[in-house]
Amino acid sequence: SQQGEEDPQALSIQEGENATMNCSYKTSINNLQWYRQNSGRGLVHLILIRSNEREKHSGRLRVTLDTSKKSSSLLITASRAADTASYFCATPRGGTGRRALTFGSGTRLQVQP
Amino acid sequence: DTEVTQTPKHLVMGMTNKKSLKCEQHMGHRAMYWYKQKAKKPPELMFVYSYEKLSINESVPSRFSPECPNSSLLNLHLHALQPEDSALYLCASSQGFQETQYFGPGTRLLVL
Numbered sequence: 001s002q003q004g005e006e007d008p009q010a011l012s013i014q015e016g017e018n019a020t021m022n023c024s025y026k027t028s029i030n031n032l033q034w035y036r037q038n039s040g041r042g043l044v045h046l047i048l049i050r051s052n053e054r055e056k057h058s059g060r061l062r063v064t065l066d067t068s069k070k071s072s073s074l075l076i077t078a079s080r081a082a083d084t085a086s087y088f089c090a091t092p093r094g095g096t097g098r099r100a101l102t103f104g105s106g107t108r109l110q111v112q113p
Numbered sequence: 114d115t116e117v118t119q120t121p122k123h124l125v126m127g128m129t130n131k132k133s134l135k136c137e138q139h140m141g142h143r144a145m146y147w148y149k150q151k152a153k154k155p156p157e158l159m160f161v162y163s164y165e166k167l168s169i170n171e172s173v174p175s176r177f178s179p180e181c182p183n184s185s186l187l188n189l190h191l192h193a194l195q196p197e198d199s200a201l202y203l204c205a206s207s208q209g210f211q212e213t214q215y216f217g218p219g220t221r222l223l224v225l
Contacts, residue, residue, distance in 0.1 A: 030211055042117070042203055042216035043156065088155055092211045099168055099210040100146070103155035 006089060006104040014112050019076045021107040023089030024069075032065055032072050033090045033101065043088065046074075081113045119204050119217035127225055128194060134220045136187040136204030144168075144210055145187045147179060148203040150219075156203055162187060163210070194224045 006023045013019055025032070031050045035043040049056045049065045049072065056063045062075040076083055086108045090101040117138045126132050136145070144163050148156035160179045161169035167179065176198075178190040187204055201221055205214040 033213065035214075035216075040201065040219070040221065042119075042218045043205075043214075045213045045215065048213055090214075093158075099144070099163065100158050100161050101211070101214065102158075106153075106155050108153070 006087075006107050008107060009105065010108045010110070012110040012112065013079055015079060015081055017079055019079050019083070019109055019111070021074045021087050021109070023072045023074070023104050025072075025089075025091045025104075026070065027091075029067075029091045031092070032063075034061075034063060034072075034074050035088045035090060035103070037086045037088065037106075039085070046087075076109075079109075079111045081111050083109060084111045085109060117204060117206055117215050117217035119202075119220055121220060122218065123221045123223075125223045125225065126191065126194065128196075130194075131190070131192045133191065134189040134202055134204075134222075136189075136217055137185055138206040138215065139185055140206060140208075140215065141184075142206035142208050142215070143184070144207045145181065146205040146207075146214065147187070147189050148205065149198075150201045150203055160189075161210075191222075194222075196224050198222065199224045 033048045034046040037043045047058050047063050049063050060077045065072045086106045088106045089104040093100045093102045120135045147159040150156045158171050159173045162181045165181045176193050180188040201219045203219045204217040207214045
């Protein structure tokens with residue numbers, strides 16, 4: 001089964017609104033990462049939050065991590081049309097000591113101008 | 114320089130062809146990865162290289178053959194592929210296995 005599941009699968013909002021995406025995972029982790037992918041392109045790393053952190057900010061991005069619920073959320077404030085993309089969470093495979101990441105199912109965000 | 118480059122950008126091949134995908138990074142990263150991604154799906158891990166040695170093979174069919182000639186280069190050799198192998202192939206690198214991964218733009222592969 002997938003380590004990370006995201007919801008919603010798709011989200012459509014107007015420019016200027018906030019967008020929130022959620023990620024759930026199954027095993028203990030050292031960190032959780034969020035990536036963005038524009039259509040048909042490579043993934044771009046957005047933010048990494050470690051297991052001892054509860055919240056992290058980067059520009060218009062805010063990520064929270066709740067290790068007790070094994071969940072994370074990504075908030076994009078004041079969205080722009082350029083934020084239209086797919087967003088994936090990623091966690092270390094099989095727990096804390098594995099040599100790869102597993103990507104969640106992703107949220108496709110559409111920001112209408 | 115945080116760039117990972119991949120060539121070619123697009124590739125069309127027949128089922129009897131042999132082709133290679135190339136990936137290059139100059140960040141001194143010790144881990145390099147190949148992923149396969151189908152439309153509207155997350156990337157699926159294929160191979161992981163650590164210090165130029167194959168560390169993980171996710172039970173990938175032998176028609177895909179990875180190679181790491183040196184610490185900066187990663188190849189994926191393709192032979193006798195099937196139409197269902199058509200996908201976006203992504204290369205990535207990272208300093209540590211659980212740290213930030215830097216992705217190339219991908220190779221869009223179509224198998225006829």
